Amino acid sequence: MLGIGRGVTLSLAGWLWADILLGLFAIFLAANSVGAATPAAVPGIDPQPVTLSLTIDGPKLLGFDAAAGAEEQRRIAATVKAQVAQQTGGRKVAIVIAFASNADPSVGDDISRVATGQLTGDAFAGATIKTYHSIVAGDRGTSLDLEIYVYR
Incomplete structure (x- = not known):
């Protein structure tokens, strides 16, 4: 019995670790979802002389x-x-x-x-x-x- 429980615990720990990383990834994406800044108008030269x-x-x-x-x-x-x-x-x-x-x-x-x-x-x-x-x-x-x- 001891051998069976240890294998299940390690498997669950792996899935738990993956779920925590996925949750952190989602939090970081939500925290960094700032809209794109509109570029300031750059003065240029009129191509028609x-x-x-x-x-x-x-x-x-x-x-x-x-x-x-x-x-x-x-x-x-x-x-x-x-x-x-x-x-x-x-x-x-x-x-x-x-x-x-x-x-x-x-x-x-x-x-x-x-x-x-x-x-x-x-x-x-x-x-x-x-x-x-x-x-x-x-x-x-x-x-x-x-x-x-x-x-x-």
Whole structure:
């Protein structure tokens, strides 16, 4: 008889242990059933750019007359800022990609860099401005094309 009781007791102890673990598992699941947190809205960049095409005076921007170059820069900045404010509803600018036309790629890069030099402050504060050239045979820097990406 002693041998039979010992086997039954060990079998019952095993089932009791499994039931206790199952009960603890259910308690832990119930205690940790917190709803998923809603993620905060992450600001992103609008994938549709605002495109502008301006007529500029490239030789004036790169010329020896600093006052004339500065005036051309101010004119470009004022025009761009006004059009961006009108088309975006006052949203902040994230990225500006500028292409200045010229027959010489090096000069086109310089014109693009100088033409966008005053795009600072207001909506352009903290914006990344990348300047490139647009090779146009025989052109001396007459156009500036901008792709402006704003925050949503």
